[in-house]
Amino acid sequence: MSDRRIRAATDDDWPQIWPFFAAIVAEGETYAYPDDLTSGQARDLWMERPPGLTVVLEDDRRVLGTAKMGPNRPARGDHVGTASFMVDPAAAGRGVGRALATYVVDWHREQGYAGIQFNAVVETNEAAVHLWQALGFEIVGTVPGAFRSARHGRVGLHVMYLPLG
Structure with missing residues (x-):
């Protein structure tokens, strides 16, 4: 039986976050x-x-993804x-990103924010762009050309916004 939950991250979680954080950054x-x-x-x-x-989103004490949030x-x-969000590539396609995104939107709403602004969504990150648009962003x-993708060369960075009012 799965024990999936989202909770505040602690320093004790970092050893599980760091490997996929490093892999995602290295992918470029x-x-x-x-x-x-x-x-x-x-x-x-x-x-x-x-x-x-x-x-962090954890399942049976294994961290599958993480998000950080606060004032822009x-x-x-x-x-x-x-x-910002990172999902362990080994957990891709399991709804981790959507669960974290929903949590982040709810958290901002509960904290009284007027909206959420993403400053730099890489336009070739189609899964993220689609998810944010599905959530109303x-x-x-x-x-144009503001991000040097390892695979695609220079690509655009989207600024995305979701009003919460």
Whole structure:
């Protein structure tokens, strides 16, 4: 029987997050993080502090994915949230991304955010673009050639937005 749940991430989760975090960054298709991040540097980038939050989706104590969320900008921009997601490639196609995305939207709504803005969704990441659009996000603009995809060369970065009001 499965024991799938989403909960706040702790430092004890990092040893399970780091291998797929490193693999996803090394693939060069979705995140503009440096390829030479150490585990400690990556942990510092990923593990949010309040008012933000990092969560994991685990199944039988195995971390299958993670998301971080919080204000997109400080001060006068903190009423709009943002988030980032990583799913262990071994768990692809199991609804992990959708479950985390739904959690993130609900969390932002409960926290009183006016909307959620994704600053840099790689246009060739079709699964993510489709998921966000299915959840009501709109592409409000695309910066042409702003991401150097390992597979496709220079591709656009979408700015996507979901109003929560």
